[in-house]
Amino acid sequence: MxxxxxxxxxxxxxxxxxxxxxxxxxxxxxxxxxxxxxxxxxxxxxxxxxxxxxxxxxxxAPGFIDIHTHLREPGDEDKETIASGTAAAMAGGYTSILCMANTDPVVDDPSVVEYIIRRAEAAGNCRVYVTGAVTKGIKGDHISEFFHLKKAGIVALSDDGKYIDNSRVMRTALEYAGMLGLPVIAHCEDTYLTDESQMNESYVSTRLGLKGAHTASEEIAVARDIRLAELTGAHLHIAHVSAAGSLGLIKAAKEKGIRVTAEASPHHLTLDESMLETYDRNLKVNPPLRGSADISALRSALKDGTIDCIATDHAPHTDIDKQVEFDFAPPGMTGLETAFAQLHTELVITGELELIDLIRMMTTGPADVIGLPGGRLQEGxxxxxxxxxxxxxxxxxxxxxxxxxxxxxxxxxxxxxxxxxxxxxxxxxxxxx
Ligand SMILES: [Zn+2]
Known part of the structure; x- marks a missing residue:
């Protein structure tokens, strides 16, 4: 070859x-x-x-597009670099990715956007689009300079990893983002309810002695953000939906004509909370892996249009980061290199999802959510x-x-x-x- x-x-x-x-x-x-x-x-x-x-x-097929990748550079090059992360993307079939803003320094300044774009071009493994931080330092207090970030090249805004607790800040962010035509990607988990949680709140969490986060923590956050999207008319994209209740809210919002889109991650679609019985730190993610009812609701939502696309939430960590007591392990798992194979094996081979629908969820779906080029088989x-x-x-x-x-x-x-x-x-x- x-x-x-x-x-x-x-x-x-x-x-x-x-x-x-x-x-x-x-x-x-x-x-x-x-x-x-x-x-x-x-x-x-x-x-x-x-x-x-x-x-x-x-x-x-058209090259895959991932709209939720953590490349870790600048700042955490021991976990991942722009070169290694994009090499992983390429190995997973991705030709375009959208990287998240929670680097160090945070992508709240045009110089960081320019740095990422330059480094990605030098690596040359795939196209890299950049997300800007909604708030300065991802602290949730004051919105970043959206206009200058957009001029530097960002295509979306997100404080991913952190929910913007302050509703006034989120409303202002949506108003400004809407004016600039930038989608706001929200990590929906009410932090007061997820505080110190290690997994989904259920019978399993009680048995394992791990503090749980109830699905209500996600549903409450989704409900508020949908209401603010309705109020402002801006485009809200909800990252890694995991709870059946959230799906009901998103579906109703779409029927009402509110500009809301949503993604599902390969892990929330295929991995069950009961797997945490092994205390494998690599299964610790935010939002947490849920139970079978939520997983089957998420799978149905792929088919009825409630979920618009698959996104990996590729979140690299070093072995040392994860080799600590469960409570101290940082949340996140990698996903770029396995997303297609995992979903093909678990959903397509089993007859639950058509292959073309899986491909659509990894190509035209994500391209349409963010308004990115590609994702289509088209002359020119x-x-x-x-x-x-x-x-x-x-x-x-x-x-x-x-x-x-x-x-x-x-x-x-x-x-x-x-x-x-x-x-x-x-x-x-x-x-x-
Ligand atoms: Zn997130």
Whole structure:
């Protein structure tokens, strides 16, 4: 495959094409010229004198887009760097990611935005879009200079990891963000109710002796933010929804015409709170893993349009960070390298979700939420594509991890369906070698 790296003009042919906008997977061929998709033919083989990359048995889709990645740089380069995080993204089939603002320094100043964009360009692994902090220092008190951040290149605002407790600050933020056309991504957990919690509040938390956070902590936060989105008319995007009650609120808001969108993470869709019986610190996340009723509600919400997209919340931590008592371990798990395989194995192979719907949730879905380019199979667009072998069985081993961090509860797990690599503007990057 390596020889394809330098071909400037070639057909990708012989396999299936996933067209998420049309909702179809069918035989087809794509012509790539100078980094762009210049022709799509809906037939398996093409008559051509140009070089042909034969992808028999495999699936070509628009490159995945993750709108919730923590790259940790600047500030926490021991956990992840822009280079290692984007390498992990590429290995997971992502050609675009949106990085979060809770770095050190926080992305509340144009110089930090420029720094991230420059470093991402130097790494050259995938496109990196930047989120600006809603409040200065992510302290929740005073809003950042949205206009200057937007001029520097941010495409969304978020204090992710922290809920903005002060309703007046959130209202002001939504008013200004709305004027600038920037979505506000909210981490919805009422901090007074989640204080010192380690997992979901339930029978399991009582049995394990861990302090729990009730789903009400999320639902209350979602309800307030939806009300403020209605009041201001701004676009509110709710990150990593985990509770069935939140889904009801989001669904009702959408029916009312309020500008609210929502994402679900691969871990909230597939991992159960009972897994915490092992006290695996890599299962500690915010919001916490929930019980089976919430998980099945979340899965239904993928299908009825309440959830708009899948986002990883890739949150790298070092082994040392996590090798402490459960109560002191920082929340978060990595996700970029396993998202597709995990959801394909747990939801598509089992017949619960159509493959094209999973792909849509990882391409056009996230692109539409933030208003990013890409996510579509279209002539004239950059050739940002992912090549998948849907039948390949593989094990997610520590040795193959491209992220600097290994804090995933999925290490050692066997998956069906593997990302083989991506084309970024037509340049091939293998994910498996
Ligand atoms: Zn969050």
């Amino acid at each position: 390596v020889k394809w790296k330098d071909k400037k003009e070639f057909w990708i042919s012989g396999g299936k094409l996933a067209d998420p906008a049309a909702g179809k997977i069918r035989s087809g061929s794509v012509l790539v010229q100078k980094g762009l998709i210049t022709e799509i033919q809906w037939q398996k083989k093409v008559e051509t004198d140009l070089p042909v990359l034969d992808v028999e048995g495999r699936l070509l 667009e950059p050739a940002d594509l992912v090549l998948i072998d849907p039948g390949e069985e593989w094990v997610y081993k520590k040795e193959i991890i491209r992220s600097k961090a290994c804090n995933s509860p999925l290490v050692g797990k066997k998956f069906t369906g593997r990302v083989q690599g991506v084309f970024l503007e037509g340049r091939w990057r293998s994910a498996v070698s």
